[in-house]
Amino acid sequence: MAAKRTSRRQFLKTAAAGAALLPLPAIAQGAGGRVVVVGGGFGGASCARFIKRIDPRITVTLVEANPTFIACPFSNGVIAGLRDLNAQEFGYDKLAADPVVLQLSPGTAIDPQGRTVTLGNGTRLPYDRLVLSPGIDIRWDGLPGYTEAAAERMPHAWKAGEQTLLLRRQLEAMDDGGTVVMSAPANPFRCPPGPYERASLIAYYLKTKKPKSKLIILDAKDAFSKQRLFQNAWKALYPNLEWVSLSSGGKVTSVDVAAMTLVTDFGRHKADVANVIPPQKAARIAEMAGVADRTGWCPIDPATFESKLQPNVHVVGDASIAGAMPKSAFSANAQAKVCAAAVVKLLAGGSPDEPKLINTCYSLVAPDYGISIVGVYRPADGQIKEVEGSTGVSALDAPSSTRALEATFANDWFKTITNEVFG
């Protein structure tokens, strides 16, 4: 099949014809096909598990470079000293028992025509369908002065792990009275409310441990997720937190690491601790597979998550262009389950159902103060769109008991989703 743009109907027709003409020997052997999933996060691990659950005859191989997954949701709590990093860590033992075949080696090359994935350990994996859930990479060319070396002084902490601990140590080492400067990128990026939850929890840490300190968020946007909820809470809880919007000169245009300074068109902000959340793109393997477009992200069919650029390759999670769905762990998990069902149907020559998806994102403004945004989504006009009336944030005037309840639900969500994906 040529790697040209194919409408879904044409594609399904071709797939059905293929099912008729090609895989009879495989069917005779009782084989359900081979699926390779690259990326063992909320999207990839969920997808691998659910494909296996829906059709145990399919051979599913999960390719992941790291033996331990470190979750980003709740990692802002690690930065603020509210939890340990090991509460974010998950292994793949239970997936191996499903059984999903584990390949703990990075994907180094993808041949979408020959339908193979090559790994760092030299293994070459053939596939009938490939699912990519590779997450994000930092655009190291996206912010002048912000290099990989610079991230050792000014951590991004936008991939959980050593960077998370580095930012925490820097906050712990800072004198009371110091200035923390954060920068938030333009859309799109992983976890739209994430910078503001982080600012809140760092402000909580400063308020309780270093009350003479202040926090400035320099933003490349004029609006952000759950904005009024965050700003109302900041006004009530964190007078030392200042948000500088794009139109107020908040866009960081370069960083001067030697001077520990973030530079905007309007001035220079010297920091004692600097947290730069830089521009991002789909992780590099997406480019190698030819599924990322000029934006750096991956256009997909809204019903199957199949790439619009390469047949037989699906993309879920943060790397995908999922229309109205935000780049969240909840979204990645929901998309992965829809993608799993579609992959099984397509392998069997069937046509996937029209899906419906939910996203729920909690943010903690303080340990006992949670807020949420939710949405229900469906394919419409070739994109993933919100179902009218379903999308919204927590009530602006809710009592503290409701905020406490949402903080409990946030913690519950993390336990439940990590149990479904890794437990």
Added chain:
Amino acid sequence: MNATRVVTAVALVFTLTGHASAAGPADAPPGALSCSGCHPAARTAQTTVSRLVGRNPADIVAAMQAFKSGQTPATVMDRIAKGFSDDEVKAIAAWYGAQKD
């Protein structure tokens, strides 16, 4: 293309892979699999959020209607309920009712 041959082969594929039980994840109606992001599918998750597996479908439908109308106070379910039609809720409730541990 020989249409009969396609139909026969596709039917064969379905016969050979049609092993899933009536209530398995293969038969989950639209939206159902998203619920387990918060409502634990497994008994092992210890949370305050109710499980849907094995619940009486009529109870799930009634709860969703009460969330949608605002009759039951909620944090997120009032918003989520508005994203589903009555028929979609019924299908999801029936599927969860048929799930077993």
